[in-house]
Amino acid sequence: MDHGTTGGLEEPYYAQARDFVQRHLPPCSGLQVTLTYAQSLDGMIAARPGQQLLLSSRAAMAMTHRMRAHHDAILVGIGTVLADDPQLSARLLPSSEMPCHPQPVVLDPHLRMPATARLLSGPRADPRLHSPWIIAGPHADPAKRQELQRLGATVISVDQVDQQGRPLLDAVAAELSRRGVRRLMVEGGAHIIQAFLASVLVNTLVVTIAPVFVGVGGVTAACASAAHAQTFPNIRPLAYEQFGTDVVMVASVQQ
Numbered sequence: 612m613d614h615g616t617t618g619g620l621e622e623p624y625y626a627q628a629r630d631f632v633q634r635h636l637p638p639c640s641g642l643q644v645t646l647t648y649a650q651s652l653d654g655m656i657a658a659r660p661g662q663q664l665l666l667s668s669r670a671a672m673a674m675t676h677r678m679r680a681h682h683d684a685i686l687v688g689i690g691t692v693l694a695d696d697p698q699l700s701a702r703l704l705p706s707s708e709m710p711c712h713p714q715p716v717v718l719d720p721h722l723r724m725p726a727t728a729r730l731l732s733g734p735r736a737d738p739r740l741h742s743p744w745i746i747a748g749p750h751a752d753p754a755k756r757q758e759l760q761r762l763g764a765t766v767i768s769v770d771q772v773d774q775q776g777r778p779l780l781d782a783v784a785a786e787l788s789r790r791g792v793r794r795l796m797v798e799g800g801a802h803i804i805q806a807f808l809a810s811v812l813v814n815t816l817v818v819t820i821a822p823v824f825v826g827v828g829g830v831t832a833a834c835a836s837a838a839h840a841q842t843f844p845n846i847r848p849l850a851y852e853q854f855g856t857d858v859v860m861v862a863s864v865q866q
């Protein structure tokens with residue numbers, strides 16, 4: 612992957628993406644959390660569990676990369692790493708605008724991160740990429756921790772966990788703040804979207820809606836029961852804008 616090119620995107624995409632992000636994301640005071648994902652018209656983020664589905668048009672993807680560049684850190688769950696093997700970089704931006712990519716963060720309580728993950732190998736090839744921070748629970752395997760650290764990752768233990776041994780998001784947010792993160796972008800997947808919606812941490816929601824139907828068997832954006840979904844916060848849409856064939860909604864989250 613050539614991180615120094617524009618990825619073939621036309622200039623108007625960049626200008627629209629830059630203006631959109633500058634206009635709609637709030638100024639930073641304390642930890643600002645942006646939750647963002649792309650979904651189909653029937654509310655799916657993937658066609659099958661554990662599989663990646665490219666929903667965003669090129670213009671919407673340019674907006675996502677611009678948004679990544681606006682944040683200090685990009686967080687996903689280990690399910691997304693296993694399914695997508697993501698890079699979480701802002702590589703679609705011209706390198707002159709992106710001297711250093713945001714910090715990848717993976718919520719991985721039991722250290723299931725594969726040694727072959729691109730998040731680990733990427734920074735060895737490109738000094739502008741950061742090795743990932745991996746948030747582990749207290750019972751993670753010490754040998755796996757050592758292996759991941761040897762591969763460049765920083766494994767951060769968060770001891771405050773829920774009944775499933777998963778780090779409490781408040782504690783994760785506090786730890787990221789302590790490490791200097793001011794703007795955090797959460798990109799999924801389904802379990803992480805649900806967990807953040809149920810927390811009081813999200814300030815802004817950005818959803819790309821692609822004009823496709825995925826159908827039964829797809830992965831819903833937040834895998835919540837109706838009862839659980841009742842605990843989600845109220846959303847106040849601020850803007851809808853078309854990017855290529857997609858519509859992007861920006862909303863503030865009322866906690």
Ligand SMILES: NC(=O)C1=CN([C@@H]2O[C@H](COP(=O)(O)OP(=O)(O)OC[C@H]3O[C@@H](n4cnc5c(N)ncnc54)[C@H](OP(=O)(O)O)[C@@H]3O)[C@@H](O)[C@H]2O)C=CC1
Pocket residue numbers: 647648649650655656657659660661662663664666687688689690691692694695718719720721722723777778779780798799800801802803804806830
């Ligand atoms: N369209 C889009 O924009 C996006 C789509 N996706 C898609 O989503 C799918 C992956 O979603 P999913 O499988 O739900 O994986 P997630 O990325 O949501 O990761 C879930 C895992 O995260 C760990 N975890 C850590 N803390 C928590 C917490 N507080 N609550 C819940 N889980 C926690 C758990 O690991 P453990 O079980 O080890 O405890 C859990 O199994 C893929 O198909 C991917 O392609 C992903 C991102 C964006």
Ligand SMILES: Nc1nc(O)c(N)c(N[C@@H]2O[C@H](COP(=O)(O)O)[C@@H](O)[C@H]2O)n1
Pocket residue numbers: 648649663664665666667671672675687691692695696697698699700798799819
């Ligand atoms: N914005 C957006 N649109 C889609 O259609 C998607 N499938 C995703 N997925 C998220 O982006 C990650 C992959 O991107 P990189 O290769 O890291 O650039 C993926 O892991 C999801 O977090 N996003």
